[in-house]
Amino acid sequence: MVQGSTSVGQFVFEQRATEPGPSVLYGEHVKLTGKSHIAAFAGYLMPLWYSSIGEEHRAVRERAGLFDCTHMGVLEVSGADAAQFLNLVTTNEVPSLKIGRARYGYILDAAGNVLDDIIIYRRGETSFMVVVNASNEPKIKFYVQELMADRVAVGGHSPLCGLRVAVRDMRDPNRAKDRRVDIALQGPASIDTLAKLTDDASVVERVSGLKGFAFVEERLAGIDCLICRTGYTGSTVGFELFADPEQAPRLWNLILEAGEPLGVVPCGLGARDSLRIEAGLPLYGHELDGKFNISPFEAGYGWAVKLDKESFIGKAAMQRVAETYDMEVARIELPATRGVRPIRQDDPILDKAGRCAGWVLSAAKVDEKQYALAYVARDAAQEGMNVGVYYLARSQSQVEQGRAQAAQKGQKLTADLAGTVVSRFARF
């Protein structure tokens, strides 16, 4: 297996299968939930849920929920040319990013494939923190290393090997100081909960005054925290806290203790998924890249790909996609009243003529409704349009009864459930 660039600029990386290890907060999870609710995810043993997915989902919408995100990759990009480096390697605009602000973007290969979706936090003129998906962290580290050694295609612009920049893993146990892992507190009660962790009113003021994608570096209960108003739940109020991994269990417990009277609960991967689906947020491998090779434009994030930048890796491919894409990610609302079967990934979406116009990428049940993020022909995915869903066969007996196991685009099928295309994103 070749690792690195192919002749067409595609970056190939084969991840080694490794035995999943405990997350930094594993010791806390096993106190809070049974081992049967803990599963391997992106190389870590993570909680699926503590009480139930539905209860944890509701807690985030009505009060607040605490998430173990310590599996997320946290990289430091620093040096005199750090901004220039990130501006070439990622799709969004980096030099204009102010200190104390964060920005969402993509790392592409020269062929325009999405290698990861990331958030860049600017901590200083020449110092950035980049949060990458847990599942993509080994690939991104390798990609960056190869880029800096001038061993992969960069698609036209000058090589990056001369730039004065260093990329370091901020979760590395051997790192001497400023180690960081991510814990997320999401939901309306987040501010009141964090306020209980400090006696300093000015800290509370600075944290509660944060705008979206803005951050401060403060001490909470004596722990150095980078506190950013970002998240993956669609909550208007929500924070990600980046702290030292050794302090993370203490911070986790202090937040749960402070939040208990406010109804704050720990939340697992299940609610994390249903919350992000309801909000319309993409998951790498589902609504980005994946088997349909979904681009940022199709995912609804064309604004995070700055085609007017002079240069970035994958730009030429993105220009082509921006002009030609005819499928996009749509958010679809369907009923989930009692007795309604849940829709699943790959179930076909039918247009009003009953023809397959796309497929479900992710789906989640939220109370009496279910939401699908689906990859659908753009002309069938406009807000307000009615669509149908066909349940693909999920059991041998259904196959025997003639239910289809897969559907091709344009194939005529009879809808099992009717839904509506709703706004691409929702905020709560």
Next chain:
Amino acid sequence: MAVQRGLLYTKDHEWAKVAGDTATVGITDYAQEQLGEIVFVEPPKVGKEFGVHKELAVVESSKAASDVYCPIAGKVAEVNSELEAKPELINEDCYGKGWICKLKITDKKSVKDLMDAKKYEEYLGTL
């Protein structure tokens, strides 16, 4: 994890309660715990015959669809129609009101391969 005496168990976490030539079948407490909130059950057709380990039913939670395998060879005599409107009965009372179907046993020998409560408990301990 509750294990009920007097029932027979499979490694796939189905239970069977044998009375004469009839077996009532359901999924265990361990299985319902793992699935989470159950929102849909696809029962087998009454009158259909199933061999051991054949896909008898599908139980779906909000996150996964899971096959229920037939623990004992038999012909479906009755299905729990209450599950259609109340699939959560499996979460609430998996060994009681959450039963899935009743089988008329067609091959008594297949009962012998099942675990009793004590063996099943031991098995759970190894997971």
